[in-house]
Amino acid sequence: MSKAVLVAGGAGYIGAQTCKVLHQSGYIPVTLDSLVTGHEGAVKWGPLIKADLRDREAILKAIETYGITSAIHFAAFSLVGESTRDPAKYYDNNVAAATAFTSALIEGGVKAMVFSSTAATYGTPQSDLIPETHPTQPINPYGASKLAFEQALYWMGQAHGLKHTILRYFNAAGADPDGEIGESHLCETHLIPLMCQAALGKGKPLTVFGTDYDTRDGTPVRDYIHVVDLATAHVAAIERLLNGGDSQIFNVGTGEGLTVLEVIKMAEKVLGIEVPHSFGPRREGDPQALVADVAKIKSMLDWQPKYSDLETLIRTAAHWQKTRPY
Ligand SMILES: NC(=O)c1ccc[n+]([C@@H]2O[C@H](COP(=O)([O-])OP(=O)(O)OC[C@H]3O[C@@H](n4cnc5c(N)ncnc54)[C@H](O)[C@@H]3O)[C@@H](O)[C@H]2O)c1
């Protein structure tokens, strides 16, 4: 069994962390990334091939050079707001380029693939906990593009025998506990990094988007999952496929929901500093609550979150924001 895994998007936030955990688990992560939103400095645990998802020749050459038999696909655009303004950009990269990438993998004889999907495929939740069987009715082009590729992958798997695991992440957060890598998006929209930047005086005061939701304190509820726990879920998923496992969809979250104000209060306690914030209107497209039902991944992948308590999420995210080299 080859130990080399092709990681498309390995220079990004979640991809780089997964490369680190792959390396710690005895694999060789081979990153394929155009660096459109990623960072060369985040690729530390294996080679970097600077190429686009559509670069068939580069993909086939990588497969041959490193003896690759499995891949993880992180490379995508993922800004919900931008997707509503420019849906074609999202279908082009997240569906068309992803399909070209997968075709090249199949041509090169790759038999196993893990794909980064999202809770945004579900749309407005119809239950407190969202199981994988929940209806998928995305309410923005980003979620729709991820769902469209899930479906393309299903049919390509049926036609060509490509076994795949779809991981639907809830809210990725936190940073490498060793401080080597972390979240560094040029256009940052996520709560936890923006909150840490505000607290550390490195960014604008935070605006809390909406206080009139039907939740404990009026602010939206999310299921925050530490990036290291996400990374270990990918390694478990690839190992299951390499050991003959069938194609499956898994939620990746904690099963616990936290409001925006609970996150801010914990940050003030953990960091011992005030988070400057004000209250604004709801952000368009934000669902009231998104919390994963994680029974399936816990039983079938034998996976448990270890770093996703709110204190560790905030400590690691804040440490990264204080010291980050990129
Ligand atoms: N961050 C979250 O909370 C979250 C939640 C659910 C799902 N996801 C999914 O996880 C994946 C990774 O997210 P992230 O936050 O690490 O994003 P990121 O922007 O940090 O990483 C994406 C990486 O893919 C690369 N890339 C994009 N398009 C490419 C292309 N056509 N060819 C080659 N490389 C390309 C970028 O340069 C970047 O390094 C995405 O697919 C995203 O949709 C993220």
Ligand SMILES: O=c1ccn([C@@H]2O[C@H](COP(=O)(O)OP(=O)(O)O[C@H]3O[C@H](CO)[C@@H](O)[C@H](O)[C@H]3O)[C@@H](O)[C@H]2O)c(=O)[nH]1
């Ligand atoms: O400046 C900010 C930023 C965010 N929020 C709130 O914080 C929560 C979390 O927001 P954010 O960190 O932007 O994440 P989400 O919008 O929930 O989306 C993330 O989580 C989804 C799955 O749950 C993924 O599909 C997306 O890719 C990923 O960005 C939401 O209630 C926002 O309204 C604020 O109040 N102020």
